[in-house]
Amino acid sequence: MSYNIAIDGPAGAGKSTIAKKLAKDLSFVYVDTGAMYRALAIFFIRKGFAAEDESGISDAVKDANVSIEYVNGEQQVILNGENVTPILRTEEVGNMASASSVYKAVRAHLLELQRSLAASKDVIMDGRDIGTCILPNADLKIFLTATSAERARRRCEELKQKGENADYEKIKKDIEERDYRDSHREIAPLKQAEDAIYLDSSDLNIDEVVERIKSYIK
Ligand code: DC
Numbered sequence: 001m002s003y004n005i006a007i008d009g010p011a012g013a014g015k016s017t018i019a020k021k022l023a024k025d026l027s028f029v030y031v032d033t034g035a036m037y038r039a040l041a042i043f044f045i046r047k048g049f050a051a052e053d054e055s056g057i058s059d060a061v062k063d064a065n066v067s068i069e070y071v072n073g074e075q076q077v078i079l080n081g082e083n084v085t086p087i088l089r090t091e092e093v094g095n096m097a098s099a100s101s102v103y104k105a106v107r108a109h110l111l112e113l114q115r116s117l118a119a120s121k122d123v124i125m126d127g128r129d130i131g132t133c134i135l136p137n138a139d140l141k142i143f144l145t146a147t148s149a150e151r152a153r154r155r156c157e158e159l160k161q162k163g164e165n166a167d168y169e170k171i172k173k174d175i176e177e178r179d180y181r182d183s184h185r186e187i188a189p190l191k192q193a194e195d196a197i198y199l200d201s202s203d204l205n206i207d208e209v210v211e212r213i214k215s216y217i218k
Contacts, residue, residue, distance in 0.1 A: 030125075098181050
């Protein structure tokens with residue numbers, strides 16, 4: 001039997017940084033489900049769909065083949081044979097991922113891939129609906145969050161370190177809009193599973209969060 005850890009939470013809470021570190025320390029496989037929604041978003045953007053076009057997007061999604069590979073332990077997302085990993089992390093792609101992931105057909109398209117990855121391996125999977133919907137029987141569920149002000153501050157730091165411009169107020173507004181959309185959608189909204197442990201990382205550093213989660217593993 002594989003051991004599954006589900007980490008859910010809003011954008012910018014540190015899920016992927018924490019999950020990657022934990023996966024390395026525990027020799028688990030890290031599965032970033034947001035990256036899969038982002039790969040589909042690239043497909044929709046390239047096809048010229050508006051985010052509101054539910055019927056067009058729902059019809060087209062069957063032509064987007066998403067799969068996962070690992071290179072030196074790092075997840076790579078393959079979209080119709082192309083490794084799109086380097087172009088997943090833009091605001092445009094993130095916004096399209098948040099908008100298109102509300103559609104039933106889009107979520108259904110990724111469900112089996114996500115479940116099958118966890119069935120055969122010890123995984124740490126992060127996203128919005130892992131503990132509530134994808135892996136309801138996960139061995140450990142964490143709901144990782146932080147205030148929107150702190151998440152915006154971290155995102156600004158990240159952009160500055162990459163030498164990019166960072167507009168704090170705009171980033172905070174974007175984060176709050178995305179939170180609202182992710183947690184108010186009809187299907188699989190972002191919410192804490194009843195049996196998940198709530199962890200606010202606003203005043204904790206990465207190592208403190210990682211150690212806290214390790215202490216919950218049985
Ligand atoms: O975690 P992220 O920022 O890479 O995710 C991008 C978007 O994908 C997010 O705004 C909502 C969507 N998403 C989702 O609906 N369900 C998941 N399990 C993961 C991401």
